[in-house]
Amino acid sequence: MKKNIKYIDCDGVILDTETGLFDEYNKLKQQDPTLKRLVYLQQLNWQYWIRQAKIIGNAIEILKQQNPDDVAILTKVHSLAEGLAKIEYFRELGVKNNVILVPNDIKKSSVVQATGNLLLDDSIKNLDDWALYGGIPMFFNQFGENKEIFKEQTTLNECYPLITSLETFFSKETDDYCKIMRLKR
Ligand SMILES: [Mg+2]
Numbered sequence: 001m002k003k004n005i006k007y008i009d010c011d012g013v014i015l016d017t018e019t020g021l022f023d024e025y026n027k028l029k030q031q032d033p034t035l036k037r038l039v040y041l042q043q044l045n046w047q048y049w050i051r052q053a054k055i056i057g058n059a060i061e062i063l064k065q066q067n068p069d070d071v072a073i074l075t076k077v078h079s080l081a082e083g084l085a086k087i088e089y090f091r092e093l094g095v096k097n098n099v100i101l102v103p104n105d106i107k108k109s110s111v112v113q114a115t116g117n118l119l120l121d122d123s124i125k126n127l128d129d130w131a132l133y134g135g136i137p138m139f140f141n142q143f144g145e146n147k148e149i150f151k152e153q154t155t156l157n158e159c160y161p162l163i164t165s166l167e168t169f170f171s172k173e174t175d176d177y178c179k180i181m182r183l184k185r
Contacts, residue, residue, distance in 0.1 A: 003070070004178065005117045006169070007100075007108070010075035010086060012122035013140045014063070014166075017053040038104070041078040046085035056142050060093050062166040072098040074108055074119065109133040116182055120169050124148050124155050131159070136181045138163050138174070 011017045025040045063071065073090065077083040083101040090099055102111045107129045108119065114135030121127050127137035139146070139160040146157040161177065163169050 002116060004182075005112075006066075006071045007074040007112065007117060007119045008063075008071065008166075008169075009119070009121040009123070009126070009140070010073055012056075013120060014056060014059040014073070015050065015053040016056055017049060019054070021049075038078060041082070041104075044082070046079075046082040047088075050085045050089045057165045057167070059166050060095060062170065063095055063097060066097070066170060068096040068098070072100055072112075074100045074102060074112060076102045076104050076108070078104045109135065116185075118174075118178060120163060122148060123150070124157055124160075127160050134185070136178055138169065140164075140169075 008014060022037075022040075025035070025037065028040065029035050063073075073086075073095075075083075075086060077086070086101075087099045090097070100112060102108050108114075108121075108126055109129050109132070114130050114133035116134065116136070118136045118138065119127065119130045120138045120140050121130070122140045124139070127139060130137045137160045139148075139157045140163050141147070141157075142164055144162065144164045146162055148155045148157065163174075168174065
């Protein structure tokens with residue numbers, strides 16, 4: 001029988017790397033209006049930034065209780081330095097799961113097989129793509145809000161189950177939901 005993998009997004013699900021991320025960018029952009037968001041993210045000191053980010057809920061401890069063969073971290077990166085910082089950080093904390101880096105300009109489903117596998121993500125765009133390729137998407141929002149705010153735009157989550165903590169994600173309810181979703185195919 002095929003083994004199903006639970007993929008978990010990093011930014012906004014395990015770590016709150018996004019709060020304050022663009023404060024400095026917005027200041028710099030006032031001085032230099034040509035500064036691109038991507039360039040800013042590529043030049044950011046991720047070794048520092050990842051360590052100042054708050055861990056969401058009890059995400060690291062909950063991850064460490066799971067079998068690393070079943071759960072992988074699937075994270076978009078804007079540079080290899082960002083990827084390196086993330087991998088080093090997780091290893092320092094004793095997280096043994098695979099950390100899969102997805103270059104910012106390609107889809108998560110282009111890097112790993114979505115079919116029959118679960119993705120927990122706070123990006124509706126990522127979840128739509130995951131669903132398109134036969135994966136099982138679940139929407140994360142730690143505040144229990146069915147909406148995503150990205151680049152000052154709000155998108156409502158109208159399609160996917162809402163998950164507010166990794167405790168709920170790693171529950172029998174989630175496993176039962178996945179079984180039903182796989183049977184529907
Ligand atoms: Mg995210």
